[in-house]
Amino acid sequence: MGDLYIKQMLIRFFCILFFSSVAVASQITHYKSIFMAFNDGQGQLHIALRSFEKDGHAEYLIVSADTLETDVKLAADIDPFFPKKLPADCVAQSRFMRLISSGELRHSVSNKGLFLTVDLCPSQKPFVREVITQLPRSKEPIPIAIAVTGTWLSQHAEDLEWLKRQVSEGRVLVTWVNHSLTHPVKPDFMRSPGIVLEDEVLKNEQKMLEVGVVPSVFFRFPGLISSDTLMNKLRDLHLIALGSDAWLAKGEIPKKGSIVLVHGNGNEPKGILFLMTRYMRQADHWRALNEI
Ligand SMILES: [Zn+2]
Structure with a gap:
């Protein structure tokens, strides 16, 4: 009886230790x-x-x-x-700072490839896995940018694990784009009264880090809707606004250097259909967002 009690207590102790360590590990x-x-x-x-x-x-x-x-x-x-001196102007003249000050990116002026961006706005539907499973076979991982909201991350743990597995197995190379924490839509997207850009940006980054993905320096405004005030605030957080000139569901046709936009959250099958039937096949034209 005593042995059994000790065994049960040990099992309980290790269970608590295991689950608490899982929870603590993701606390930021x-x-x-x-x-x-x-x-x-x-x-x-x-x-x-x-x-x-x-x-x-x-x-x-x-x-x-x-x-x-x-x-x-x-x-x-x-x-x-940090204490080591940097040459004057090297920060202001860097590629990163120049991109931040160039405003919303809708296409690349120097890179002739295409940039596939997949938005995960809040949705009850599962991730459209075809966006990845239908990519052409390639020796190198195919670059893809995923713009993710905190709300989607909270509701799609299994899809996220599947996505991470596609990365670890070398199928894709993901640039994780911040798409806001709650994805405000009504009445006027991020311009709606009471929406605090800093909260939407920083709390979503924190969420991304907590679930084990590293945020990139790109931010995509919900609905691609912003304002001068919002753009200035985004610049103060040192992020690059990621637009698109080829939102496929809207009938926009990709050109050389286009940032292609589809929704992987199940809410815009038309864009996925265009991607599958017209643009998906060639492995060599997809470029990593960092090369923009
Ligand atoms: Zn969205």
């Missing part, structure tokens, strides 16, 4: 927008854009000012680089 606090430029060990310019705490460790979300790749690093590993 003190999430803040910052701007601290530094040259890394290879002399490459990076900027720490956000600071936060995860599992009691201070961490940064950083971006490479040249490649636009984002990453999460322990603050203790980055802090030693």
Whole structure:
């Protein structure tokens, strides 16, 4: 009887330990927008854009000012680089800062490929997996940008795990785009009264990090609707507004350099049909958003 009791207590203890560690591992606090430029060990310019705490460790979300790749690093590993002097103007003249100040991106002027962007606005429907399963076979992972909302992430844990598996198995290379936390629509998208852009942006980034995806430096406005005020606020958070000149369901035809927009949330089958029947097949024309 005593042995059985001890066994049960041990099982209960390990269950609590396991589940609490799962919950604690994804806890992010003190999430803040910052701007601290530094040259890394290879002399490459990076900027720490956000600071936060995860599992009691201070961490940064950083971006490479040249490649636009984002990453999460322990603050203790980055802090030693900050005191080193940077050449004058190198931050302002960097590719990252020039892109931020060029306004909403609707297509690439220098890259002749196409950029596939898939929006995940809130939806009860499952992820349209054909967007990935119907991509042509390729030795290299095919680049795709997924613009995700916090509401979608909260309701689609299984789809998210499936997406992550497609990445780890080398099928796709995903650029995770912030598409706001709640995706306001009525009466006027992000311009609606009471909507705070900073909350919609930063809380969604936090959510993305909590579920294990690293936000890129791109933000897509719900409905592609913004304003000068919203664009200025987005610039203050050091993000690039990601528009589109080829929203397929609206009949817009992709040209060289187009940012192609479809909805992967099940709410716009027309765009998916156009993608499948007209544009999906060629592996070599899809480009990574960071190459824009
Ligand atoms: Zn949307």
